[in-house]
Amino acid sequence: MARHGSDATQLVTPAMLAVVGVLASLPLWIGQVGLYPYIGIEIVIWAIYALSFNLLLGYTGLPSFGHGAYFGIGAYAFGLFQQNVLPGLWPCLAAAAGAAALAGLVVAAFISHRRGIYYAFMTIAFGQVFWVVAIKSHAITGGEDGLLRIQRAPADFGIVSFDLRDNVSLYYFVLGVFAVVLVALWRLVNSPYGRILQAVKQNETRAAFVGYNVWLYKFSVFALSAALSGLAGGLFAMAQTSAFPDVMSLHYSGYVVMMTLIGGGIVSFWGPVIGAALFLLARDAIGAVTTAWMLWFGLLFMLVVLFKPEGIAGWWQDLRREGGARRPGLARLRMLFGG
Amino acid sequence: MNLLPHILNGITLGLLFALIALGFMLVVGLMEQINLAHGSLFALGAYLAFVVVSGRLPLPVEWVREWLLVPLAWRYAAALVVAPLLTALAGMVLELCVRRTYGKDPLYGLLLTFGAAMVIEELIRLVWGTRDYVLPVPPSISGGMIFWDLIWSTYRFYAAAFSIGAIGLVWLFIERTPYGAIIKAGAHDSEIVRALGIDLTRLRLYVFAFGTLLAALAGIIVAPIWGIRPHMGVDAVVPAFLIIVLGGVGSFWGAVAAGILVGLVVGVSGAYASEWSLLSMYILLIAVVTFRARGLSGKKSLLEA
Numbered sequence: 001m002a003r004h005g006s007d008a009t010q011l012v013t014p015a016m017l018a019v020v021g022v023l024a025s026l027p028l029w030i031g032q033v034g035l036y037p038y039i040g041i042e043i044v045i046w047a048i049y050a051l052s053f054n055l056l057l058g059y060t061g062l063p064s065f066g067h068g069a070y071f072g073i074g075a076y077a078f079g080l081f082q083q084n085v086l087p088g089l090w091p092c093l094a095a096a097a098g099a100a101a102l103a104g105l106v107v108a109a110f111i112s113h114r115r116g117i118y119y120a121f122m123t124i125a126f127g128q129v130f131w132v133v134a135i136k137s138h139a140i141t142g143g144e145d146g147l148l149r150i151q152r153a154p155a156d157f158g159i160v161s162f163d164l165r166d167n168v169s170l171y172y173f174v175l176g177v178f179a180v181v182l183v184a185l186w187r188l189v190n191s192p193y194g195r196i197l198q199a200v201k202q203n204e205t206r207a208a209f210v211g212y213n214v215w216l217y218k219f220s221v222f223a224l225s226a227a228l229s230g231l232a233g234g235l236f237a238m239a240q241t242s243a244f245p246d247v248m249s250l251h252y253s254g255y256v257v258m259m260t261l262i263g264g265g266i267v268s269f270w271g272p273v274i275g276a277a278l279f280l281l282a283r284d285a286i287g288a289v290t291t292a293w294m295l296w297f298g299l300l301f302m303l304v305v306l307f308k309p310e311g312i313a314g315w316w317q318d319l320r321r322e323g324g325a326r327r328p329g330l331a332r333l334r335m336l337f338g339g
Numbered sequence: 340m341n342l343l344p345h346i347l348n349g350i351t352l353g354l355l356f357a358l359i360a361l362g363f364m365l366v367v368g369l370m371e372q373i374n375l376a377h378g379s380l381f382a383l384g385a386y387l388a389f390v391v392v393s394g395r396l397p398l399p400v401e402w403v404r405e406w407l408l409v410p411l412a413w414r415y416a417a418a419l420v421v422a423p424l425l426t427a428l429a430g431m432v433l434e435l436c437v438r439r440t441y442g443k444d445p446l447y448g449l450l451l452t453f454g455a456a457m458v459i460e461e462l463i464r465l466v467w468g469t470r471d472y473v474l475p476v477p478p479s480i481s482g483g484m485i486f487w488d489l490i491w492s493t494y495r496f497y498a499a500a501f502s503i504g505a506i507g508l509v510w511l512f513i514e515r516t517p518y519g520a521i522i523k524a525g526a527h528d529s530e531i532v533r534a535l536g537i538d539l540t541r542l543r544l545y546v547f548a549f550g551t552l553l554a555a556l557a558g559i560i561v562a563p564i565w566g567i568r569p570h571m572g573v574d575a576v577v578p579a580f581l582i583i584v585l586g587g588v589g590s591f592w593g594a595v596a597a598g599i600l601v602g603l604v605v606g607v608s609g610a611y612a613s614e615w616s617l618l619s620m621y622i623l624l625i626a627v628v629t630f631r632a633r634g635l636s637g638k639k640s641l642l643e644a
Contacts, residue, residue: 063446110629117373117445121584122628128577129621136614250573254453261450292465298457305451306439 008190012183019273020179027168037167039284041239043277044174045232048181050259050272052228057257058265058272059189060221061201063120066127067256070100070226072134072248074233076141079150079243089153089164093234100230101223103130108222112215115204124250131248146244150237164238174235181228189269197221255279258301264313271313278312344489345610346603351495353602354502355561357595359575360582361509362553364594367583369519369546371526373445375452376433377554378576379459380426384555385562385571386463387422389472412477423555429459430551434544441543442529456572464569472567474559481563498560505556506595512549513591522546578620585624587637597635 007013026040049071056062077099082092111122134141141147152164155173164170188194199207200214208214237243246252263275279297286293308315363377390396392414394403406414433455440447480497483490513519525532525539532539557575565571578601586597601620609616628634 063449110625114632117449118584118628118632120446120449121580122625124577125581125584125621125624129618129625132615132618132621136618250577251457254457257450258454292461294457295461295465298454298461302436302451302454302458305447305454306436309447 011187013186015270016179016182016186019270020175020182023175023178024172027171035284037171038239039280040171041167041174043280044171044178045235045239046256046259046276046280047273048174048178048235049229049232050256050263050265050276051181051185052225052232053256054260054265054272055185055189055197055221055225055228057260058267059194059201060197060218062218062222063116064123064222064225065120065257066123066125066130066250066253067225067229068248068250068253069127069130070104070229071233071236071252071256072243072245073103073130074100074230075237075240075243075247076134076147076233077230078234078237079147080140082150082153087151087153089155092153093231096234096237097227097231100233101227104223104226104230105219107226108219112218112222124253127248127253128250131245131250134245134248141243141245144245146242147237148242150241150243152238152241170239174239177231177235181231185228186269193217258297261309262301262304262311264311264315266314267310267317268313271311274312342607342610344487345607348495349603349606350599351499351602352606353599354499354506355557355564356578356582356602357598358498358502358505358553358557358560360579360594360598361505361557362550363576363579364583364586364591365509365513365553366547366550368589368591368594369513369522369526370441370543371445372437372441372547373449373452373580374433374437374547374550375449375576375580376455376459377452377550377579378572378574379456379463380430380433380551380572381554381558381561381575382463382567382569382572383429383459384422384426384558385474385567386467386472387425387555388418388559388562389474389567391418391421392475410477411475412479415475415477419556419559422559423552426555426558427548427552430554431544431548433551434547437547438540438543456576460569460572463572467569469569474562474567476563494563498564501560505553509553510591518542518546581620581624583634585627585634587634590634590636593634593636 007015023040023044027037030037030040053064053067056064056067074096078092078096081095085095086092107123107126110126111119114122135143137143152170155162155164162169162173164173189197196207196212196217199210199212200217204214207217233243233247236247259275259279260272261275262278263273264271265275282297282300283293286296290296304311310317359381362380363374366372366374366377392411394407394414396403396406398406433452436455437448437451440451476494480494482493484493485491521532521537522539522542525537525543529539558571561571561575565574582594582597582601585601586593586595601623604619604623605616608619
């Protein structure tokens with residue numbers, strides 16, 4: 001799938017610079033449009049989560065519908081490691097990603113030989129297992145009351161150390177993580193490994209006959225995606241200064257699917273980012289008017305599945321294909337968004 | 340510890356699980372279509388039944404007062420007919436959307452019905468709020484009875500008997516009418532079925548509606564045990580899906596056996612660790628599916644692709 005054009009070989013693409021640049025300016029104007037810096041933190045964290053999820057759905061064609069489990073495990077691991085082992089930021093984030101990776105490895109070992117609806121359901125079943133355990137292990141996780149009093153430890157870079165207790169500084173920290181994840185994922189999906197993942201998506205049997213160990217690719221990409229989701233979960237625990245089981249529920253696992261699909265994760269690297277931003281902005285914008293915002297977002301999701309499964313990014317690509325040649329303005333925008 | 344009561348409890352619970360999965364199984368088995376909105380329609384059925392029984396209808400006050408004078412047993416019976424039919428109408432509307440995904444990757448149907456589940460659940464919250472409701476049942480099927488020096492809930496036996504009846508009915512529909520075979524064939528080769536002069540579009544609509552009707556019936560039967568709340572949809576659809584995967588897609592008796600097995604495992608593990616009994620069904624599923632990829636007696640299905 002040559003969907004990334006000539007940018008594929010670059011370490012940092014113009015689109016990345018544009019997106020991170022716009023996001024970096026967010027604290028300057030977010031107050032003027034009636035929002036607050038915290039939503040920026042949420043958008044960036046969920047964008048990391050959705051990007052890692054899309055490694056499975058969009059790139060490998062694996063429907064992982066219980067992915068909230070790994071996000072939640074990351075959040076709990078962050079808090080528990082901080083409170084019981086080491087308080088530093090880096091070990092805690094490593095613990096978040098590590099614990100989620102471990103859970104991902106175990107689950108992947110059970111499901112990587114499956115496909116289609118069976119794969120989808122087995123991921124749901126494992127997701128429910130982790131969710132039930134999180135709720136019922138009251139002594140460890142605090143059950144439904146959540147794991148409270150998680151600290152925002154300072155980001156210590158040896159020479160300088162940043163205090164992250166303020167929302168704006170935490171925002172810049174998660175944005176930094178986001179930038180690193182973007183570069184890493186972009187390299188990954190455009191590497192030979194990423195190409196094989198896309199071959200698995202197109203036709204698993206054919207990929208196997210060509211000689212690739214499909215099981216190993218499905219296994220490793222699941223663990224990788226779980227690890228990154230866990231990292232996002234760790235950041236989320238920091239943002240919320242607590243961890244709750246509801247992010248592991250079937251609903252929340254569904255939200256990341258909705259974000260990714262509406263944004264256009266099926267056809268574009270940037271789909272999950274667009275979707276995460278739209279989802280959270282819609283939550284606040286529609287949520288300000290009616291408590292039933294999920295009703296409207298659910299209807300939008302149904303419309304997207306029915307009429308435009310390629311999502312917003314796919315719609316944008318169509319638009320460019322039709323009008324790009326005639327309109328130089330759009331052609332210039334194309335440089336920004338790649339796609 | 341005497342396990343017998345737990346086993347009996349488990350079997351009645353298992354029959355309830357089988358009832359919950361029945362409509363889901365009908366749609367999966369005949370149409371090769373996952374309906375994740377099954378749980379929300381199950382909840383909708385329970386809410387509508389509550390509306391009918393408790394007379395909270397948008398009607399003139401005098402009519403409602405008249406209606407409440409009718410004995411509870413009659414109101415309950417009316418709810419058992421009216422609520423599933425109304426829910427089936429909602430199911431028909433859903434089918435009009437879902438039909439666009441037939442013949443595509445089964446994931447689209449799954450995603451679409453997931454969205455529908457969200458929408459229906461939100462509608463329920465919007466109309467009825469987040470509080471719990473209790474569905475009143477006639478005194479003849481509520482209360483308890485003494486047996487083996489233990490108190491048993493009469494309602495559980497009524498619910499189990501109802502489940503057996505519904506299971507028999509669906510079996511007759513699939514095995515003793517031509518519709519089962521026609522729709523099943525349609526899932527595999529709709530062109531040929533249509534060429535034989537069969538109106539597949541309409542048949543699928545009816546089957547989907549029948550599945551929805553069964554979901555609503557299950558909701559009404561389960562409501563007095565679980566309580567009526569917005570989350571009951573999710574609580575129902577995950578076990579339903581689990582039972583189908585455990586029993587094997589496309590196998591009627593596999594699913595019924597899986598339902599009873601799940602009930603037994605939940606019931607017996609509940610005797611030892613009630614907090615963790617919900618977990619036991621997932622462990623059962625993982626244990627079975629690890630060794631038998633298609634569940635207890637599954638056949639090859641389009642859904643594996």
